[in-house]
Amino acid sequence: MIGFIILFTFISIITVAFFSIIQKKEADSIILFMGVGLGSVILFFVFSAPDVALTEAVIGAGISSLIFLMALKHLKATA
C-alpha cells in the first residue's frame, strides 16, 4: 500500500513538473510548480522526515510561489 502511494506520488510529481514547463502562461506554470512542492511534501512525510516536510509545505508551496507571482507582477508592470 505504502509503496503504491510512493509510486503514485513520484509519477504525479514528474507529470506536473512536465506540464509546468510546457505552459504558455507564466502564472499557470507557477501554480503547477506549487503542485510539485505539494507532492514533495507527501514524499518527505512518507520517508519519515517531518521537519523537511513542514519546511517544504511552508516555503516551497507557500512563500516562494508568492514571491514568484509578485516578481511576475513587477515584470508585467515594466513591460
Next chain:
Amino acid sequence: MSIKRTLPTSTISGFTLSAVLILTFLKILLENLPSSIHRAGDELLKLNTQEGVANAVTTVVVYFRGFDTLGEIAVLFIASLGIGLMLSENSQCEIKAESNFMLKTASTLLFPIITLYGVYVMIYGHLSPGGGFQGGVIIASAVLLLLISHKDFEVPHSVIVLLETLAGVSYVLIGLIGLFTLDIFLGNFLPHDVAQMGMLVSGGIIPIIYIIVGVKVGSEMSMIVQNLIKRGENV
C-alpha cells in the same frame, strides 16, 4: 510581454543526453559499492543523548552545526537587504482593488490562530518536528494574509528593525558566553540533564537559540513580503 514556450529539439536532446549520462554514472557507482558504509548520522545520533534534546535534527542544526546556522541567518538577512535596496526608490504605491469584506473578516479571524501555530512550532522545536526557520516563515505567512487583504495595513519598520537586531545580537552574545565559560563557541552553559529529556524546559540553550532564530527569520521574511507587495509598482 509573453514568452512562447515551445520545447526546441536542442532542449529535448540535451535532456536525453543528461539522462543517459546520469544513468551511466549511477551504474558505475553501484558496481563499485564498498562492502560496508560508515555513516556520520549514526555517530551524531549517539552523541545526541548527551544534550538532553528529544529531536535529533534540532541538536544537529543548533548545537553541532550552530555556527553554520548563524551564517544561514546572515544569508537571509542579505537577501532581505537586497530586496529592500532594489525596491526602495518608489515610495508607497496604491493597491487599486478594494478587497471583499468577507476576506477582511476571515483574515482578521485567522491571523491570531496562524501566529499561535507559528509560535508553537518555534517553542516546541526541540521536542517535535519544526523549529525556528519553519515557525518564523509561518508567522510571515500570517502577516502576508493581512497584507493582501487590508489595504492600509503595514508592519512598522521600527518594530522589524528592533526585533531583528535584538535577535541577531543575542544569538552572538549567547555564543560568546559559551566561549568564555566552556571554551566552545555556542557551548551549552545552561543545565541540560538527560533525565529531563522530553520536558518543555530542557536542553539548555538549544530551545532559546531556536526561538531567537524564529524571531529573526519571521521579521526578515515579513520585511521581504511587505517590500514586494507594497512598493515598487513601476520600477
